[in-house]
Amino acid sequence: MTALHVPVLLDEVMAALSLMPGDLYVDATLGAGGYFRRAREFGLGHAYGFDRDPDAIALNADLAGLDDVTLIQRPFAEMADALAEMGVSAVDAIVADIGVSSMQIDDPARGFSFQGDGPIDMRMSQSGMSAGDFLNSATEAEIADVLYNLGDETGSRRIARAIVADRPLHRTSELARLIRSVLGPQPGGKDPSTRSFQALRIHVNDELGQLDAGLLAAERLLKPGGRLAVVSFHSAEDRRVKAFLRDRSGSAPASSRHQPLAAPARSPSFQRPAKAVRACVAEIARNPRSRSATLRAAVRTSAPAWSSAVSQAAAKKGHRA
DSSP states (O other), X not given: OOOSSOOTTHHHHHHHHTOOTXXXXXXXXXXXXXXXXXXXXXXXXXXXXXXXXXXXXXXXXGGTTSTTEEEEOSOGGGHHHHHHHTTOOOEEEEEEEOSOOHHHHTOGGGOOOSSSOOBSOOOSSSOSOOHHHHHHHSOHHHHHHHHHHHHOOTTHHHHHHHHHXXXXXXXXXXXXXXXHHHHOOOGGGOOTTHHHXXXXXXXXXXXXXXXXXXXXXXXXXXXXXXXXXXXXXXXXXXXXXXXXXXXXXXXXXXXXXXXXXXXXXXXXXXXXXXXXXXXOHHHHHHOGGGGGOEEEEEEBOSSOOOOSOOOHHHHHTTOOO
């Protein structure tokens, strides 16, 4: 079996991970297995693949019986605890591809996309509250806040008002049609539903909270010299990754350009991160999804992991009071 698609920035991610024979490797977002399968070519000691979507685990079932592979159907936010239960306390490399996968978007029955008709679902784990449940039960203000805070949708209040007036809504085609009627045509031909669908997906799956917890788990798991690579596709996600690595490396900017950098209160748990990497023109031409991808990578130091707190700046920036 081969992966359904080649993940973005594949060569760049492998270069950042610097995998060697015998390494313990964690793919925090297994998906179709693109990174995972390439990583195994380096002669790993063991490869652990996490995904909360049961379809992703099933898609990679041909790997499950191999002695050097363990697939785990749990959110990557829980990877440190899950590995501890298996007696694994430290690994050499961790990769995470944040956000929705192509296989989820392309299946109308999963309800992630406005491009096909399906239930308003959007649940990566296929359990818990769906996007439809939220839209049909939340208050107008709650819906507006989600659309604005997580989708940068300036028409959030008008959309929320229309949703409450027209609900219950059951199909993605219904929701997309309603949003288009509220917002009208958009500059550049972008579908007016794009930002709202993105916001609902992020909310239902607690994607930003999962990312924060996943970064903390990676900090706990990585050995001294261990490598972390995170690929994100949304500005709110990238801000969190950037701020986390900046803070943990002691390279946060001073509050004033006239003041020197303050000495970190704790020893840096990561070396100063490498410069962000983005897809080249050729890759974007091959795979348009890579256009918004950003890779950030860093190397773990020997310092203890910090507390469970994530960057307050990352948590606050981009949200409306």
